[in-house]
Amino acid sequence: MHVPDGFIDAPTAAVAGVVAIGGVGVSLRRAGEVLDERGVPLAGLTAAFVFAAQMLNFPVASGTSGHLIGGLLAAVLVGPTVAVVCVTVVLVVQALLFADGGLSALGLNIVNLALVPALLGYPVFVVLRQLLPRSRASIVVASGVAAGITVVLASLAFVAEYAIGGVGGAPVSTVAGAMVGTHVLIGVGEGIITALVVSAVLATRPDLVWGARGLAARPSAQPVVEPV
Amino acid sequence: MTSRRRTGVWAFVATGLVVAVALAFLVGPRASSEPDGLEKVAIEQGFDGRARRSATADGPTAGYSVDGVDNQRLGTGLAGLLGVGVTFVVGAGLVLAARRMAQRRAATPSS
Numbered sequence: 001m002h003v004p005d006g007f008i009d010a011p012t013a014a015v016a017g018v019v020a021i022g023g024v025g026v027s028l029r030r031a032g033e034v035l036d037e038r039g040v041p042l043a044g045l046t047a048a049f050v051f052a053a054q055m056l057n058f059p060v061a062s063g064t065s066g067h068l069i070g071g072l073l074a075a076v077l078v079g080p081t082v083a084v085v086c087v088t089v090v091l092v093v094q095a096l097l098f099a100d101g102g103l104s105a106l107g108l109n110i111v112n113l114a115l116v117p118a119l120l121g122y123p124v125f126v127v128l129r130q131l132l133p134r135s136r137a138s139i140v141v142a143s144g145v146a147a148g149i150t151v152v153l154a155s156l157a158f159v160a161e162y163a164i165g166g167v168g169g170a171p172v173s174t175v176a177g178a179m180v181g182t183h184v185l186i187g188v189g190e191g192i193i194t195a196l197v198v199s200a201v202l203a204t205r206p207d208l209v210w211g212a213r214g215l216a217a218r219p220s221a222q223p224v225v226e227p228v
Numbered sequence: 229m230t231s232r233r234r235t236g237v238w239a240f241v242a243t244g245l246v247v248a249v250a251l252a253f254l255v256g257p258r259a260s261s262e263p264d265g266l267e268k269v270a271i272e273q274g275f276d277g278r279a280r281r282s283a284t285a286d287g288p289t290a291g292y293s294v295d296g297v298d299n300q301r302l303g304t305g306l307a308g309l310l311g312v313g314v315t316f317v318v319g320a321g322l323v324l325a326a327r328r329m330a331q332r333r334a335a336t337p338s339s
Contacts, residue, residue: 001266006280032326040327041241044320045248051315052248055256055292055308057264064268065260082323089319093311099282099290158266168275175273182265205240 001069001154001183002094003109003161005102012165017107020088023115027084034079042208046074047086049197054090058189066186069154071117072147073194076125076139076211077201080118087114112157121150125211136202139212144195151187155179245316252308256292257301 008016035043050070057065070090074083091109094100101109125146132138159179163172201209235243263271270276288295289307297303 001264003266004279005282006278007270007275028322028326029330031323032328032330035323035327037327038237040320040324041238043323044316045241045244047319048312048316049244049248051311052252052256052308055252055259055304055311057260057262059260059262060265063262064265065262066265067259085322085326086319089315089322093315093318095282096284097287097289097311097314098292098307099285099287100292101282102280103283155265166275167278168270168273170273170275175269178269178272179265182269186265204235204243205237208237208240 001112001151001158001186002091002101003105003112003158005104007167008105008108008161009165009167010104012161013104013108015107016111016161017104020107020110020115023119024084024088024110027081027088027118030081031079031085034081038208039078039082042078043082043086046078046083047089050074050087051090051093053193054094060185060189061182064182064185066151066183066189068190068193069113069117069151070194071113071154072121072125072143072150072190073197075118075122076143076146076194076198077209079210080122082210083122084114084118087117108158108161112154112161116154116157117150120153121146124149129211134215136199136206136212136215139202139209139215140195140199143198143211144191147194148184148187148191151183151190152180155183245312248312248316249309252312253305256308257304 050073053068053070055067057067060066071083071087074086078086088110091101091106091113095103095106125142128142128145129138132142159172159176162175166175198209202212206212206215267276284290289310292307293300293303294306297306
């Protein structure tokens with residue numbers, strides 16, 4: 001869902017750029033405070049894995065493909081603030097090295113694919129996790145469902161940008177319907193992949209999963225109350 | 229919980245990187261090249277032509293292919309390897325720098 005240059009007018013893209021710089025700046029500062037030493041290679045791995053996964057376009061409907069956004073996945077694995085940094089690194093590398101996503105649209109893409117998952121998607125995960133029983137399976141289900149919803153939220157963020165500064169002549173309602181319709185399908189793929197990856201990490205090192213903090217303790221241990 | 233030995237963090241990271249490299253190098257070149265969700269919507273709604281060429285479109289690795297590598301699958305795979313390496317180093321480096329700065333802030337008595 002990388003926005004190329006030209007779809008959204010310059011003022012809107014510039015405002016998104018300012019929002020992105022602010023959001024990434026705050027995230028970077030917070031990331032430095034919440035991370036311990038082992039979080040450093042994990043953040044690198046998260047960025048590298050999201051980059052690799054974003055290359056893998058899967059077919060969703062006739063003549064359409066989708067790929068993992070990975071923002072919610074990253075937020076569950078390393079926490080929302082570090083996730084913003086990781087996904088932003090991916091987006092900047094894609095735009096600079098691979099001409100994937102426009103340079104003037106970088107702010108738009110950071111807002112849609114890094115900030116929306118952390119600020120809107122991760123709270124959906126937290127709510128689902130609270131509603132479900134306290135178990136690893138619940139973390140997996142909550143991750144998958146929240147990841148699917150996050151894709152639709154990201155597509156709505158694009159619709160909002162299109163409504164404000166879109167250059168196309170198509171009416172906003174039509175674009176909204178088409179974006180949501182397509183991204184519900186892509187969201188199903190996102191949800192499945194996210195659930196599989198979270199499940200694999202939980203099976204290996206549950207204590208490394210930010211979104212499962214408190215669960216990782218041995219069953220005999222007292223539940224640890226951790227801030228969200 | 230089982231008593232089997234835990235995977236060390238670095239072993240975990242190394243395993244994860246091997247998976248990422250395998251995905252990027254082996255699966256990446258076989259990914260669907262159909263337009264993605266946004267591209268498809270833009271085509272259907274008639275504004276795909278408004279996309280401008282990126283300023284980086286003439287770079288040596290633009291479009292996930294590598295200049296001088298004629299085999300497209302190999303080129304995409306190599307571009308994937310490059311991307312995995314760069315994102316790992318930059319991601320870890322930025323977070324390391326953020327951590328150092330936070331430690332420095334904490335060590336400085338607030339005025």
